[in-house]
Amino acid sequence: MLEILRKIRITGFSTSFFGVSWEYNDKENKEDEKDEKEKHAVSMILVLLESKRLIMMPHSRHGGIPFHKDIQYCSHSALDIKDKLVGIMFTETLSPEIKSIVQNMVSSCNNLLDNLISIESSIEKSDEDINSNRECFLQVVDSFKRELFTEVELLLNHYDLPFTYTHSSKKEVKRD
Template identity: 30%
Template sequence: MGIRITGIDVPFGGISWEYTETEKQAIQKLFFFLESKRLLTNPIEMEIKQWCIESALEIKRRLVDTLSECDFSKDTIGCIRSMIGACNDFLDRLDTVKETGIIFKNEKGDWANSAFSSAMKQFRNVFRENINLLSSVYGIIFTKTIPTEY
């Protein structure tokens, strides 16, 4: 945790400050959050469209909040922005999915709805790539596995 000076009083003296997070701490907190998201890490046989929408919105909000926590490097900002973009793309693509309830997998193990399958694969691929980059830059392990097949 760092300290940022926010003011100096004169003539009698005095300094005011606030505690700040380091970039690594902020990314670690983001990883803890993302590891808990079923949308990213759960290889289940079915999903509910509305829950996926709510989860993507929650992830997007957390990513935006994380950007405001620290003065991140240009590369880290790029990774986080890429994940925000993946959330937006996922939400846009879910608009084309007509199912309102449960979306099941087919006998081949892929999502029965091809639009949902494509959206989910793209979403998870972007997150997997950027989490791997952030993990190597900050030396933080992302403990969950984001499925590659769907």
């Protein structure tokens, strides 16, 4: 009963036959609902990232895929991640803090895409040692994953959600 009275705000009195006007203040429930929607959006981001080979494949990237195809697949994956993150930012109501984190993730995708284009053009322009280009590619992907996982850690610290990924140090991290 006391909890209900806390949610009622008196807005006016009437003196002719004595009356009271009030409104029901359900601000806490709206905040809880907003928080749950944001948590759901963050959960969607984590599921998206867990589903991407670019994110989950270990440093060595030995998947039996030709090098030039691996670059293309990573580019497509980064574009897909970026597209979905931007979609979530436009369709979901996010707090400024979470929105900033997602914007940083989009920026990481843009940086990766720029670097992959540079590596691809380097391969096409010269017959340099394929191993040096591959090493550069692995460093670019590792850098991307470090940037992205820094932002993921912020999301995980904000919301207690499960997420499993492999760091470039080849150590699996599992958050339950």
